[in-house]
Amino acid sequence: MSVHRGLEHRCDPPGFVKVLDRNTLAIPDRLGNNRGDTFLNVLENPSVAIVFIVPKRREVVRVSGTAQVVTDEDLLDSMAMQGKRPDLALVVTVKEAFFHCGKSMIRSGLWEPKRWGPIEGLPTYAQALKDHGKLSVDVPEIERRIVHSEVHRLY
Secondary structure (H helix, E strand, O other), X not given: OOOOOOOOOOOOOOOOOEEEEOOEEEEEOOOOOXXXXXXXHHHHOOXXXXXXXXXXXXXXXXXXXXXXXEXXXXXXXXXXXXXXXXXXXXXXXXXEEEEEOOHHHHHHOOOOHHHOOOOOOOOOHHHHHHHHHOOXXXXXXXXXXHHHHHHHOOO
């Protein structure tokens, strides 16, 4: 039995998911946590389900199908951002795509900051990484590394 962890979140400016044809999407792999969970999952089980969340829209688009990891040079070149192209892409053969009602987005208030709950008392991202990973590095150093990565490793 294998554990399927699902696709990680992927975000870029509008249009980052390439529509190759009526039934095929390509999603670039950008710099991230260097874990490769998505690719391991796809190699073990190519079935994928994707939820597209669009800012200011309540409805989401749900897509399911099969994925493969590709290294096609022309495709990767077409997905370059700020002069940096991805090393890999996921190509998804879509079996089903449909809108899903916006009730969960309405209930969550995702696009309404005044409805967001307080975050006081929650650990910072750096603290959570330290605690979860049982890291010996101190929190300020982890925060410095996070900022460095966000500034210098975005693409």
